[in-house]
Amino acid sequence: MVVSRPVLASFMLFGAAALPIPASAGGFYLQEQSPKETGRALSGGAASADDPSTLFFNPAAMTQLPGVQVSAGGVALLASAGQSNRGSNRSVPTLPGATVPITGNSGGNPFASVIYVPSFYATGQVTDRLWLGLGVNAPFGLKLDYDDGFFGRYDSLHTDLKTYHIQPSAAFRLGDRLAIGGGVDVQYVKVTLTNALPQLSPSPALADGLASVKGDDWSVGWNAGIFYTSGDTNVGLHYRSGIKHDVRGSQTISGLLGPIAAANGTVPAAAPVALPDIVTVSLMHRLTPRLRAMITARWYNWSVFRGISITTPGGTSTKELDYRDSYSVSAGGEYDVSPSLTLRAGTMFDRTPTNPQHLTTRVPDGDRSWLSAGGTFALSPHLALNLSYAHVFVAKANLIRPDRYYPAPATVTTTTLSQASGNADQIAASVTARF
Numbered sequence: 001m002v003v004s005r006p007v008l009a010s011f012m013l014f015g016a017a018a019l020p021i022p023a024s025a026g027g028f029y030l031q032e033q034s035p036k037e038t039g040r041a042l043s044g045g046a047a048s049a050d051d052p053s054t055l056f057f058n059p060a061a062m063t064q065l066p067g068v069q070v071s072a073g074g075v076a077l078l079a080s081a082g083q084s085n086r087g088s089n090r091s092v093p094t095l096p097g098a099t100v101p102i103t104g105n106s107g108g109n110p111f112a113s114v115i116y117v118p119s120f121y122a123t124g125q126v127t128d129r130l131w132l133g134l135g136v137n138a139p140f141g142l143k144l145d146y147d148d149g150f151f152g153r154y155d156s157l158h159t160d161l162k163t164y165h166i167q168p169s170a171a172f173r174l175g176d177r178l179a180i181g182g183g184v185d186v187q188y189v190k191v192t193l194t195n196a197l198p199q200l201s202p203s204p205a206l207a208d209g210l211a212s213v214k215g216d217d218w219s220v221g222w223n224a225g226i227f228y229t230s231g232d233t234n235v236g237l238h239y240r241s242g243i244k245h246d247v248r249g250s251q252t253i254s255g256l257l258g259p260i261a262a263a264n265g266t267v268p269a270a271a272p273v274a275l276p277d278i279v280t281v282s283l284m285h286r287l288t289p290r291l292r293a294m295i296t297a298r299w300y301n302w303s304v305f306r307g308i309s310i311t312t313p314g315g316t317s318t319k320e321l322d323y324r325d326s327y328s329v330s331a332g333g334e335y336d337v338s339p340s341l342t343l344r345a346g347t348m349f350d351r352t353p354t355n356p357q358h359l360t361t362r363v364p365d366g367d368r369s370w371l372s373a374g375g376t377f378a379l380s381p382h383l384a385l386n387l388s389y390a391h392v393f394v395a396k397a398n399l400i401r402p403d404r405y406y407p408a409p410a411t412v413t414t415t416t417l418s419q420a421s422g423n424a425d426q427i428a429a430s431v432t433a434r435f
């Protein structure tokens with residue numbers, strides 16, 4: 001039989017299954033958008049109001065920052081993950097009902113040795129009531145490369161997702177205690193995904209085919225917050241809208257042999273992707289003039305991300321992922337040892353949005369638990385250095401990933417059975433200048 005171009009959409013659907021272009025509280029939403037906040041496990045959130053990075057978590061809190069302030073830095077992620085084969089297998093079109101093992105190596109650690117997440121924030125007091133600010137960061141991202149011969153290669157091989165996020169913002173003080181603020185979220189996403197394709201014959205003498213998809217998109221969202229302070233207690237509430245991307249680019253099939261070789265080639269492709277709304281509630285309380293306690297809760301509307309639909313000139317195919325709404329809760333505190341030194345620590349639980357029935361090696365994720373510590377060192381009245389460290393424990397997860405390729409009677413079903421495990425260390429640093 002000959003496989004026609006319309007099947008390209010279904011080929012690439014499996015290669016793009018994690019295009020959560022995504023994100024995730026857990027998953028690949030990068031919460032690490034402030035080196036200072038990393039030290040208290042993001043517990044300052046929408047209420048801390050003590051650094052220009054507050055612009056990302058709640059622009060209304062800018063009203064607590066006098067003059068002009070700038071913060072620049074980043075977080076270095078040292079992540080590790082592993083996959084263990086639990087009996088992955090594939091069907092054979094000429095042997096109905098029969099399966100054969102998918103062999104291969106464990107894929108190694110798919111993460112780069114160091115993943116850098118940069119950020120820049122600037123705030124300025126225009127009048128005694130009006131503040132303006134600008135944030136530039138990368139809130140979503142993921143890069144994985146499994147070794148050649150990985151047993152889960154039909155699920156994923158290479159993933160490279162980058163986002164660039166620009167947030168101009170404004171805040172207005174309504175009175176001595178209450179302020180409101182908001183901003184526009186301008187976001188660019190670029191993605192490259194690949195996975196292997198099975199040949200009709202399971203013979204180890206035949207090299208796999210390869211599927212790849214590339215695309216990018218600009219899109220816009222918004223965010224708004226409210227901030228209240230009684231002096232000793234700050235309360236912040238922030239909402240960030242979901243962003244809908246229409247990723248456009250191309251998909252390429254190569255290396256297929258025999259009757260399915262007709263599918264080799266490159267065609268235009270598009271994939272709409274919905275990112276979640278995020279709601280943040282934070283509280284900061286001064287226990288003593290030197291000691292502060294903080295708590296933050298976040299909710300992520302991940303249920304908007306039902307799956308990936310890939311559209312090519314040959315048609316549209318959809319793969320269900322059924323993400324769940326998720327949440328995170330963090331608590332922390334900090335102590336002013338002296339006018340030039342502040343120490344902080346925190347912990348957080350971060351629930352993964354991934355659905356146990358649709359897990360994938362492309363997003364090796366589970367529930368996360370954080371432990372973090374850090375400090376701020378005042379180098380002068382106008383310059384401070386923030387240093388933080390966090391360790392993230394990621395719960396193990398069992399993957400059962402069936403994927404179907406090619407129309408009948410040539411249909412091949414690959415089932416990736418794996419146990420995923422991993423953890424991450426974070427080293428963060430930023431410099432804050434006040435003018």
